[in-house]
Amino acid sequence: MYPFGVDYYPEHWPPERWSQDAAMMQAAGMNVVRLAEFAWSRLEPQPDQYDFAWLDAAIEVLNRAGIQVILGTPTASPPPWVMEMHPDAFIVDASGVRRTYGCRREYCPTHAGYRERGRKVTQAMAHHYAEHPGVIGWQTDNEFGDYCYCELCRAAFHDWLMGRYGTLDELNAAWGTVFWSHVYTDWAQIPTPAGTGGVPNPALALDYHRFMSDTYVEFQREQVVILRAASTRQFITHNFMGFAYSKLDYYNLAADLDFVAWDNYPRLGFRMGAGVDPARLALGHDAMRGLKGKNFWLMEEQSGSGGWTTVGTTPRPGEIRLWTWQAIAHGADGMVYFRWRTARHGTEQYWHGVLDHDGRPRRRYREVQAIGHELAAAGERLLGAESYNEVALISDYNSRWAFQIQPNNSALAGPGAPADFVYPALVKHYYDALYAANVGVDVVSADADLSPYKLVIAPALYILPQDVATSLTEFVKTGGLLITTARSGVKDAANAVVDMPLPGLLRDVCGVEVDEYDSLPAGVTVPVTFEGLGAAQPSGPWCDVLEPTTAEVLARYDGEYYQGRAAITVNHYGKGRAIYVGTLAAPELERDIVNYALAEAGIAPVLETPDGVEAVLRCKDNDCLWFLLNHADEPRTVPLPFPALDLLNGRHLEDAVTIAPKDVLVLRQE
Ligand code: GLA
Ligand code: ZN
Numbered sequence: 202m203y204p205f206g207v208d209y210y211p212e213h214w215p216p217e218r219w220s221q222d223a224a225m226m227q228a229a230g231m232n233v234v235r236l237a238e239f240a241w242s243r244l245e246p247q248p249d250q251y252d253f254a255w256l257d258a259a260i261e262v263l264n265r266a267g268i269q270v271i272l273g274t275p276t277a278s279p280p281p282w283v284m285e286m287h288p289d290a291f292i293v294d295a296s297g298v299r300r301t302y303g304c305r306r307e308y309c310p311t312h313a314g315y316r317e318r319g320r321k322v323t324q325a326m327a328h329h330y331a332e333h334p335g336v337i338g339w340q341t342d343n344e345f346g347d348y349c350y351c352e353l354c355r356a357a358f359h360d361w362l363m364g365r366y367g368t369l370d371e372l373n374a375a376w377g378t379v380f381w382s383h384v385y386t387d388w389a390q391i392p393t394p395a396g397t398g399g400v401p402n403p404a405l406a407l408d409y410h411r412f413m414s415d416t417y418v419e420f421q422r423e424q425v426v427i428l429r430a431a432s433t434r435q436f437i438t439h440n441f442m443g444f445a446y447s448k449l450d451y452y453n454l455a456a457d458l459d460f461v462a463w464d465n466y467p468r469l470g471f472r473m474g475a476g477v478d479p480a481r482l483a484l485g486h487d488a489m490r491g492l493k494g495k496n497f498w499l500m501e502e503q504s505g506s507g508g509w510t511t512v513g514t515t516p517r518p519g520e521i522r523l524w525t526w527q528a529i530a531h532g533a534d535g536m537v538y539f540r541w542r543t544a545r546h547g548t549e550q551y552w553h554g555v556l557d558h559d560g561r562p563r564r565r566y567r568e569v570q571a572i573g574h575e576l577a578a579a580g581e582r583l584l585g586a587e588s589y590n591e592v593a594l595i596s597d598y599n600s601r602w603a604f605q606i607q608p609n610n611s612a613l614a615g616p617g618a619p620a621d622f623v624y625p626a627l628v629k630h631y632y633d634a635l636y637a638a639n640v641g642v643d644v645v646s647a648d649a650d651l652s653p654y655k656l657v658i659a660p661a662l663y664i665l666p667q668d669v670a671t672s673l674t675e676f677v678k679t680g681g682l683l684i685t686t687a688r689s690g691v692k693d694a695a696n697a698v699v700d701m702p703l704p705g706l707l708r709d710v711c712g713v714e715v716d717e718y719d720s721l722p723a724g725v726t727v728p729v730t731f732e733g734l735g736a737a738q739p740s741g742p743w744c745d746v747l748e749p750t751t752a753e754v755l756a757r758y759d760g761e762y763y764q765g766r767a768a769i770t771v772n773h774y775g776k777g778r779a780i781y782v783g784t785l786a787a788p789e790l791e792r793d794i795v796n797y798a799l800a801e802a803g804i805a806p807v808l809e810t811p812d813g814v815e816a817v818l819r820c821k822d823n824d825c826l827w828f829l830l831n832h833a834d835e836p837r838t839v840p841l842p843f844p845a846l847d848l849l850n851g852r853h854l855e856d857a858v859t860i861a862p863k864d865v866l867v868l869r870q871e
Contacts, residue, residue, distance in 0.1 A: 203580025204535035206233035211259035223266035230573020238273020242280035264335035277343035278305035290315040293351035295395040327431035338436035350395040375695040376404035410602040440500040443485035455492035462500035479832040486531030491644035498535030505553025519863030526865040530817035530828035586821035590641040600663040634795035639806035670706035678775030712752035712772030738790035745783030831860040
């Protein structure tokens with residue numbers, strides 16, 4: 202049975218309504234709900250006085266309708282009494298302002314008292330529900346995040362630093378604190394990066410990201426330990442926020458969980474007509490699958506217009522279904538929509554669900570119901586199916602944070618000017634090129650095993666520890682094709698600039714040295730001419746002027762004082778090759794490079810499709826399924842290289858098929 206359902210808040214509605222909700226869910230083919238992640242005040246109305254009767258009753262109503270339950274630990278939104286008990290548990294933001302009660306996520310993640318309350322309520326829930334046959338799993342907290350800069354966090358940061366560096370001498374050396382006389386003689390002197398009134402030491406700033414990330418990992422682990430001890434039958438997951446969110450090292454947060462779940466809101470744009478970029482959604486799925494190299498769930502998939510104070514664009518007809526099947530194509534093994542019925546009260550009054558405020562079924566309910574029926578028929582065979590991708594794209598939080606601290610090229614671009622250098626945008630450019638070519642990709646961490654891949658793309662691997670450099674070098678030596686770019690190998694793990702020619706530890710494998718670099722002002726580009734590759738493309742906002750040592754030149758600059766100097770090179774190394782793209786360039790240039798590399802590595806698209814139609818291949822044992830997703834607003838015709846069965850409609854297809862706007866086909870070769 203494919204897990205399919207909604208986020209449900211029975212505590213918001215009279216109990217008399219619950220059975221009607223359950224019946225409507227059942228009629229839509231639903232078999233799972235997530236409950237209780239914001240119900241702390243109902244679960245523990247007074248300190249240590251638990252009330253599970255109402256939740257038991259709601260679960261019973263749902264279970265009777267064939268709907269199983271995932272419970273959220275409620276720590277993302279404490280009741281007032283918790284914060285009254287611990288007034289110093291309110292988070293302090295980067296400007297030094299301490300939050301007050303009244304929204305959510307107001308807690309400091311290091312606060313011992315808050316953590317104890319979190320463990321207690323988790324323990325009580327685990328004790329009550331571990332044996333419950335209708336409760337299949339847990340979600341920890343809700344969308345972990347937000348940094349705190351309070352004095353408790355500062356003290357915890359000191360402990361964390363002691364663990365990392367051991368002695369102050371080590372820390373002072375790694376951070377280079379002699380610069381501006383920051384040499385610390387007592388751990389207690391070390392500040393947080395907030396409130397220094399200027400730009401803090403980049404080494405300190407990077408370590409604060411790592412510390413905050415580790416703190417949430419530890420916060421979550423306390424709950425995971427309790428839940429695991431109570432039950433081995435129930436799974437444990439968390440709802441992540443996709444590729445867009447960068448505050449936590451999601452690889453680490455995922456490590457303690459059974460699988461990753463994430464919250465996908467394709468129409469977060471609050472402007473009517475604002476389009477949806479399907480590649481952005483695909484990257485979200487692939488990045489979340491990559492956290493554990495494993496299929497994942499959608500724990501909140503958009504089913505209505507978003508909105509807290511204003512109302513966003515509602516999903517157009519067919520979009521909920523299209524987004525659902527796109528998620529499945531990329532590895533979703535569960536689909537839970539946010540939310541069942543739109544709330545009448547509170548901050549999220551306008552965050553619409555499957556049902557509107559009045560609880561009546563309309564267009565969005567009918568669309569979800571149609572998906573439910575499709576999944577009841579075809580869903581089982583999709584569970585656990587995988588994509589065996591030949592390309593890996595490295596997405597690295599350490600480099601991402603280091604670029605947040607020092608964007609390298611930025612700041613002056615006004616409205617309409619080309620984007621400054623933004624690391625996730627560069628990753629997305631490379632992703633877009635693969636997406637446009639219908640080539641499947643695994644988004645992986647810098648320390649992932651690269652041996653399954655033919656092509657590895659490592660954009661701007663700015664923080665490059667020795668073990669990552671060794672892994673990339675080994676990958677090339679044993680026959681792989683590597684693409685890396687400007688601003689790779691610039692820094693060591695502590696965020697100090699290396700004392701060797703760039704790209705630092707990658708200069709042997711790339712066979713090139715950066716002679717000098719040029720950071721261009723907003724809007725200025727330098728043309729790059731490919732040797733036998735294609736037309737000239739603009740480059741910028743960053744240009745490395747390259748001096749090949751053993752590499753061949755693929756493209757040269759055609760402007761500026763470095764006219765004629767190498768911009769892109771390729772180097773034979775061992776059995777493989779490494780391409781160095783010396784410019785952080787416009788997407789067109791990155792697309793050309795990717796297409797060149799795909800051809801060189803002999804990587805074929807899943808299927809050739811017209812613009813707007815995404816093709817994804819997933820296989821389970823020998824059962825391979827081709828997903829064709831028409832994101833366009835017009836019908837599109839796709840030539841078929843083989844006769845196929847259309848799984849959702851039971852049609853036999855040959856030669857070509859025309860797909861309606863927003864429609865989806867799942868094909869099996871015949
Ligand atoms: C997030 C949260 C939900 C809800 C939605 C909509 O994804 O996890 O609780 O707030 O956003 O705002
Ligand atoms: Zn704090």
